[in-house]
Amino acid sequence: MLRLYDYLESGNGYKVRLLLTQLGLPFERVEMDILEGETRTPAFLAKNANGRIPLLELEDGHFLAESNAIQWYLAEGTALLPDDRRLRAEVLQWMFFEQYSHEPFIAVLRFWHHAGTLAEHGEAEIAAKRAGGEAALGVMERHLRERPYCVGDAYSIADIALYAYTHVAGEGGFDLEAYPAVTTWLARVRSQPGHVPITEPVGGP
DSSP: OEEEEEOTTOHHHHHHHHHHHHHTOOEEEEEOOGGGTGGGSHHHHTTOTTOOSOEEEOTTSOEEESHHHHHHHHHTTSTTSOSSHHHHHHHHHHHHHIIIIIHHHHHHHHHHHHHTOGGGSOHHHHHHHHHHHHHHHHHHHHHHTSOSSSSTTSOOHHHHHHHHHHTTGGGGTOOGGGOHHHHHHHHHHHTSTTOOOTTOOOOOO
């Protein structure tokens, strides 16, 4: 059985958890408290030298790190990853966008709020994170005004990658009502079969 090393509130972990559930793949979820340093122990670092979740242990004992790489591996050969060469590249385009232009701002502000560390950061740093997040949401808003999903006309792992932190952006202080195309898309993703909330600890032994 697949084993997912995870942290329930993590959007990156949620991407994999949601995809596994929607694909109907059985898996065991292992909660790792990142705030208590559980991913920095010698035992975990032997599995992932970068000391981060999510981490997927395959049936053959190999480990895969990085949420979007795990998604790509799991989605191969399914309807959630297009066969068309250009569309596959566009899926990667949006997954790279999520990691470089979206997650570093929206996810980080949300984490500071959750961890209670917002006051430890200066006003300029917080403002820069907010500006970066709003820029990313603006890009998504313009793109989604003319299409139902991130790539082509079908739901894909590009949508999962961006949904994970976008749908909880309000927890980081972002006003999603200012992005009507994004909120419509969020509802569309939420209506997909097999959808589970980010805080639902799916997966068992």
